Structures are given as structure tokens and as C-alpha cells.
Amino acid sequence: MADETFEEAIADLESGRSKAGEQEVPAGDQADAGSHPTVAALRAEFGDAVLHHAVMAGDERVVRVSRDRAVAILRWLKDDPAQEYDFLADVTAVDWGGGRPLDLVYQLWSIPHRRALRVKVSVPLDDPVADTVSGLWKTANWLEREVWDMFGIRFRGHPDLRRILMPEGYAEGHPLRKDFPLRGRFSRAEQTRRILATPVAETYSEQELAVAEEVRSHHRGSAGSEASE
Amino acid sequence: MSTKTVEYLVTRSPELNAEGVPVHAEFPLGVEPELHAEHMLINIGPQHPATHGVLRLVLELDGETVISCTPHIGYLHSSFEKLGEYRTWNQIIPLTDRMDYLAPLIYNCAYAMAVEKLMGIEVTERCRIVRVICMELDRIFSHLLWLGTTAIDIGAFTVFLWTFQERERIYSLHEALTGARITTSATRIGGMMADLPVGWIEALRNFVETLPRTIDETETLLTNNQIWIGRNRDVGVIGPEEAINCGLSGPNLRASGVEYDIRRDRPYYDYETYDFDVVVGEHGDCYDRYLVRIEEMRQSLRILDQAIERVPEGPINVADPRVILPGKTDAMTDMESMIHHFKVVMEGVKAEPGESWFSVESSKGELGMYVVSDGGSKPVRWRVRGPSFINLSALPHMVVGRLLSDVIAVNASLDIVLGEIDR
Numbered sequence: 151m152a153d154e155t156f157e158e159a160i161a162d163l164e165s166g167r168s169k170a171g172e173q174e175v176p177a178g179d180q181a182d183a184g185s186h187p188t189v190a191a192l193r194a195e196f197g198d199a200v201l202h203h204a205v206m207a208g209d210e211r212v213v214r215v216s217r218d219r220a221v222a223i224l225r226w227l228k229d230d231p232a233q234e235y236d237f238l239a240d241v242t243a244v245d246w247g248g249g250r251p252l253d254l255v256y257q258l259w260s261i262p263h264r265r266a267l268r269v270k271v272s273v274p275l276d277d278p279v280a281d282t283v284s285g286l287w288k289t290a291n292w293l294e295r296e297v298w299d300m301f302g303i304r305f306r307g308h309p310d311l312r313r314i315l316m317p318e319g320y321a322e323g324h325p326l327r328k329d330f331p332l333r334g335r336f337s338r339a340e341q342t343r344r345i346l347a348t349p350v351a352e353t354y355s356e357q358e359l360a361v362a363e364e365v366r367s368h369h370r371g372s373a374g375s376e377a378s379e
Numbered sequence: 380m381s382t383k384t385v386e387y388l389v390t391r392s393p394e395l396n397a398e399g400v401p402v403h404a405e406f407p408l409g410v411e412p413e414l415h416a417e418h419m420l421i422n423i424g425p426q427h428p429a430t431h432g433v434l435r436l437v438l439e440l441d442g443e444t445v446i447s448c449t450p451h452i453g454y455l456h457s458s459f460e461k462l463g464e465y466r467t468w469n470q471i472i473p474l475t476d477r478m479d480y481l482a483p484l485i486y487n488c489a490y491a492m493a494v495e496k497l498m499g500i501e502v503t504e505r506c507r508i509v510r511v512i513c514m515e516l517d518r519i520f521s522h523l524l525w526l527g528t529t530a531i532d533i534g535a536f537t538v539f540l541w542t543f544q545e546r547e548r549i550y551s552l553h554e555a556l557t558g559a560r561i562t563t564s565a566t567r568i569g570g571m572m573a574d575l576p577v578g579w580i581e582a583l584r585n586f587v588e589t590l591p592r593t594i595d596e597t598e599t600l601l602t603n604n605q606i607w608i609g610r611n612r613d614v615g616v617i618g619p620e621e622a623i624n625c626g627l628s629g630p631n632l633r634a635s636g637v638e639y640d641i642r643r644d645r646p647y648y649d650y651e652t653y654d655f656d657v658v659v660g661e662h663g664d665c666y667d668r669y670l671v672r673i674e675e676m677r678q679s680l681r682i683l684d685q686a687i688e689r690v691p692e693g694p695i696n697v698a699d700p701r702v703i704l705p706g707k708t709d710a711m712t713d714m715e716s717m718i719h720h721f722k723v724v725m726e727g728v729k730a731e732p733g734e735s736w737f738s739v740e741s742s743k744g745e746l747g748m749y750v751v752s753d754g755g756s757k758p759v760r761w762r763v764r765g766p767s768f769i770n771l772s773a774l775p776h777m778v779v780g781r782l783l784s785d786v787i788a789v790n791a792s793l794d795i796v797l798g799e800i801d802r
Contacts, residue, residue, distance in 0.1 A: 237626070240749065257749070292769065
């Protein structure tokens with residue numbers, strides 16, 4: 151229960167200091183079930199794992215679920231014949247800054263039922279880990295890589311969790327975190343120094359280095375012959 | 380609104396069998412057991428004309444058969460989303476058209492629509508229809524480029540010249556409307572940068588009336604062309620379930636037979652009142668993707684035709700001084716207007732705390748704009764769900780087991796734009 155009040159507090163922070171533009175929907179509200187059948191079914195199926203439910207920007211349904219049950223809930227949303235959220239539109243994250251937990255955001259769309267649902271998971275900064283959904287949707291593979299790259303959330307069970315937009319050896323952290331300065335952590339001089347200090351064998355294959363050596367010795371040879379002429 | 384299924388109309392090719400499928404020499408795929416050859420790594424890009432930008436593909440080949448394909452992206456990364464957090468809501472608009480520079484107006488509109496939804500602003504009727512015109516025009520703009528470059532990739536040069544001649548006319552329309560040919564930045568929160576210039580609708584009508592001839596002529600070059608069919612048909616096949624699972628959207632998804640068009644299924648800007656067909660294919664191969672895009676251009680022309688007739692008189696911007704700059708004369712003579720002018724310029728437009736997601740059917744697929752506000756004049760988060768990014772992630776699933784030359788055809792058929800993939 152303590153966990154839920156914490157989550158509610160986060161939800162309050164996320165909707166800002168005022169509640170303007172957002173209709174709070176109390177837990178287990180039956181009147182609500184008609185307008186969006188998923189939320190009521192989700193509460194019936196998973197109970198306490200559904201922490202918070204809100205309507206944003208007029209018609210957008212948002213549910214916040216517990217991190218431990220997130221994959222089970224997403225799997226149910228995808229596979230349950232009454233839900234069939236078969237299209238994972240997006241996986242992204244939101245950093246609110248000030249040490250508050252990251253929000254991991256899944257945008258779901260059901261092609262057969264023409265319904266949208268946004269599922270959010272809180273990921274604390276001191277333990278930025280979530281379970282992967284790349285086994286459910288192949289879309290998630292690259293999207294989770296992007297979230298890892300940009301926000302530093304590690305996805306347990308991801309088959310290929312590498313940076314995707316930033317270079318593989320990028321050492322300055324995760325750019326979309328609020329504590330990341332706009333111009334990066336390293337100065338231009340530091341960036342150049344680090345690049346020059348990188349062993350060439352890290353970037354190029356043996357074959358490429360052999361070719362480069364050949365070209366270099368060829369140039370040395372021709373320079374020598376020019377000098378002798 | 381009905382559905383239109385594209386059909387093969389191949390009749391006059393001598394090298395087709397009874398079912399109308401081109402006759403290929405058989406080639407065995409897979410590894411020959413007797414030959415102990417090493418796999419070869421081939422690097423395509425990042426600078427290569429057939430990757431349509433700075434895309435790098437690392438292919439593992441057994442002979443000519445692709446064993447694995449690893450795309451490397453990020454060469455054009457400009458951290459637009461990070462930059463957006465340091466800009467006011469209106470200042471982000473120039474960033475949006477630099478993502479998909481092949482259909483910039485769609486991105487301008489989609490972003491403005493997401494922010495307007497967040498702020499609860501209803502734009503004027505004139506603005507809605509002008510934006511529909513902008514988006515459909517740029518769908519054609521993007522499909523024409525796709526057609527030209529794909530034909531070049533596959534070896535037909537003429538198409539490129541023909542489609543670029545038509546694109547040049549759209550460039551002129553862009554220029555007359557926004558002052559720029561590519562980086563249009565045409566929208567503002569609550570309206571447009573400027574109203575339509577005099578004579579623009581007539582110029583557009585002239586374009587709409589004359590483009591079909593070019594599309595028809597281009598089709599005579601390609602649709603029944605033996606080489607075109609041989610390079611495209613049954614290449615890069617992806618079935619409906621897998622296409623959905625991979626997150627494909629737009630023409631790529633519809634070519635696999637999935638009827639999902641955001642203009643019809645999550646209608647915005649009264650798209651449900653326009654008479655147009657959702658074009659679907661059935662085989663999910665490169666050839667269907669080609670047919671779907673050709674037919675989509677015709678459907679866009681139909682929408683344009685109707686939208687031109689609907690453009691009403693009236694203001695193009697909302698009459699809300701907190702959002703839209705007052706007229707220059709007002710700002711110079713009226714105290715209230717001057718204060719609003721000062722506040723909009725110096726502080727920027729403010730959004731209520733909250734968030735919104737807006738999906739738009741862009742030329743490439745589902746373009747989602749997700750904006751999160753904490754009540755300030757800058758977003759906490761501005762996220763772009765780029766259709767090309769996710770369409771490209773399906774490329775390895777579509778080329779493994781195929782030939783090296785198919786990689787070029789499949790990659791071209793996906794219609795990616797690296798500015799938006801790398802953001």
C-alpha cells in the first residue's frame with residue numbers, strides 16, 4: 151500500500167502542480183468501464199498491479215502499472231482476445247528531472263478494435279532496469295535500444311542491447327537525461343583527445359589496417375623515389 | 380470510404396508462366412554442404428547512393444545469399460528531441476521539418492496538432508483544410524521522390540527525371556506558401572505562419588489537374604516492365620502478422636494486406652468526410668509496395684480535389700492572443716495587443732501541465748508526436764515516433780536468405796529517410 155501512495159505522488163507530479171486538464175478516475179469506477187473497456191478489465195485481471203489511471207488531453211487513456219508486472223500486463227493486453235493491442239506504436243521514456251523516477255511509456259494501438267492505450271511504468275534512477283518486451287513485439291527491439299541509449303534504462307532479456315543513435319563507445323552518458331548538459335559532458339578538446347587516444351584496432355579490422363599499412367608504405371616508397379630524382 | 384486492392388495487371392510480358400509469375404532460373408539458397416567457403420562481410424554505406432542517406436548496412440554473405448544484415452544508424456543524429464527541451468513550443472517547428480525533409484509540411488502539421496491538442500486549441504476551419512492540403516501535397520511530394528530514387532536503384536533513370544520535374548512544381552508551391560523550398564516551417568501553434576498567397580489555390584489546382592498524366596506515363600515505364608517485375612515481385616515479402624509485429628506502418632503495412640490507415644481509423648481534421656480509398660496490397664512484396672504508393676498518389680489527388688473546393692473564407696489563425704501574435708498595426712497602436720505581443724515573443728506560448736499523443740498518417744507511415752508539459756513554455760519531453768525508424772528495423776527480417784541485389788530493392792521499397800531515423 152505504501153508503494154501505491156508513492157506511485158500516486160509520482161502521478162501527481164507528472165500532471166503538474168494543478169490538476170487542470172486531467173480528470174482523475176477513482177479506482178474501480180464502474181461508470182468508466184463503458185467508455186474504455188480495457189481499463190476495467192485490466193483492474194479485474196491484475197488488481198493492485200494497476201496503480202493509477204487517468205485521462206489526458208481529452209481522450210487519451212493512461213494507466214500506470216507496477217514495474218514487476220509490466221510485461222505480464224503487456225502480454226495480456228496483446229494476447230487477450232477482448233483487447234488485442236497488437237500494434238506497439240512506441241516505447242519511450244520521460245525524465246522529469248530533480249531525481250524523480252523515469253517514466254517508461256508504451257503506446258499501444260489495437261488494429262482490430264481501433265483503441266489506444268498508454269501504459270506507463272516508473273523506473274527509479276538508482277535502479278534503471280525494466281524487463282524487455284522485444285519477445286512480444288519485434289518493434290520493441292530498436293525502440294528499447296533507443297531508450298537505453300538515450301535514458302540509460304537497461305532492459306533485462308533484450309537480445310541485443312547496444313547503443314543505437316550514439317556511437318558504441320560513447321562515454322558521456324545518456325543524452326536525454328535531464329542532468330545531461332545540452333552540449334555534452336566533455337569539451338571539444340576532451341572529445342578530440344579521447345578519439346585520438348582510441349587504439350585504431352578498435353575501429354578497423356586487421357584487413358583494413360593491413361591495407362592502410364600497404365598504402366602508407368607505398369607512399370613512403372614513392373616519396374623516396376621522388377627525392378632521389 | 381472504401382478499400383481498394385491493388386491488382387497485378389501484367390499481360391504482355393513473354394517470360395511469365397501461366398500464373399503470371401516471372402520465370403526465374405532456379406538458384407539454390409542456403410549453404411552448399413561440400414563447399415567450405417568462408418562467409419564474407421560486406422559493408423554498404425554510410426556513404427552510398429542506394430542507402431538514401433547515411434545508412435550503413437553490414438551484410439554477412441554466403442556467396443550472394445544474405446546470412447545476416449545489421450543496420451548501423453546514427454550518423455545524422457542531431458539530438459532534435461534534446462534541443463526541443465531547450466526551445467519554446469513555437470521554436471520547435473523548424474526542427475520538425477528537418478527530420479523528414481521529403482515531406483516537411485506533414486511534420487510541421489503533426490507537431491502543431493499535438494501541441495494544440497495538449498493546449499486544447501481548436502484551429503479555424505480554414506486552417507484545418509489548408510493543413511489537409513499541405514499534408515496531402517507532401518504525401519505526393521514524398522512518394523514522387525521515393526518513386527524516382529527507387530527506380531534509379533533498380534536501374535531505370537528516366538523515372539527520376541520525370542518525377543523530379545513534378546516535384547519541382549511542388550517546390551514552387553512550397554516556396555510561394557512558406558518562402559522556403561524544403562525547410563518550410565509553415566505551421567504555428569494555433570494556425571499557420573501565413574495565409575495562402577494570392578493565386579496559390581489556382582496554381583495548386585493546375586498541379587492537381589496535370590499530375591495524373593505524369594503518374595500514368597511513369598506507370599507505362601514500370602508497371603509492366605520485365606526488369607522492374609523481376610527485381611520487385613516476391614522480393615522482400617513480409618506477411619500481415621509479421622508486419623504488424625515488426626511495427627511497419629503506412630504503405631509498407633498496407634502492402635502486406637493490413638487495412639490500417641490512420642486517416643480512416645483514427646480520423647483527424649475531418650478525414651472521414653473526404654471520399655478516398657484506403658489502398659491495400661496482398662502479397663507484401665516490393666512490387667505491391669510500389670503499386671500501393673502509386674495508387675496512394677491518385678487518392679491524395681482526390682482528397683486535394685475535394686479540399687480545394689472546401690477552402691472557406693475567414694481567418695486562418697485562432698483569435699487567441701495568448702497563442703497567436705497580434706497584427707503588427709494592433710501591436711503598434713493598441714496597449715493590450717502590445718502586451719500580448721511582448722509576452723508571446725519573450726515568454727513563449729504556455730501549455731497546461733499534461734501530455735498528448737497525436738498520430739498522423741505521414742507519407743512513410745504512422746508519425747506519432749508525443750509532447751509532455753509541466754506548465755512552462757518549453758516541453759519536458761518532445762518525442763517523435765518516426766515511421767522510418769521502425770520500418771527500417773524490419774529490414775533484416777525481410778532480406779535474410781535473399782540475394783545481395785535484393786537488399787537494395789527492399790531497402791528502397793521501405794521508403795526511409797535518414798533525417799528522421801537519426802533525428
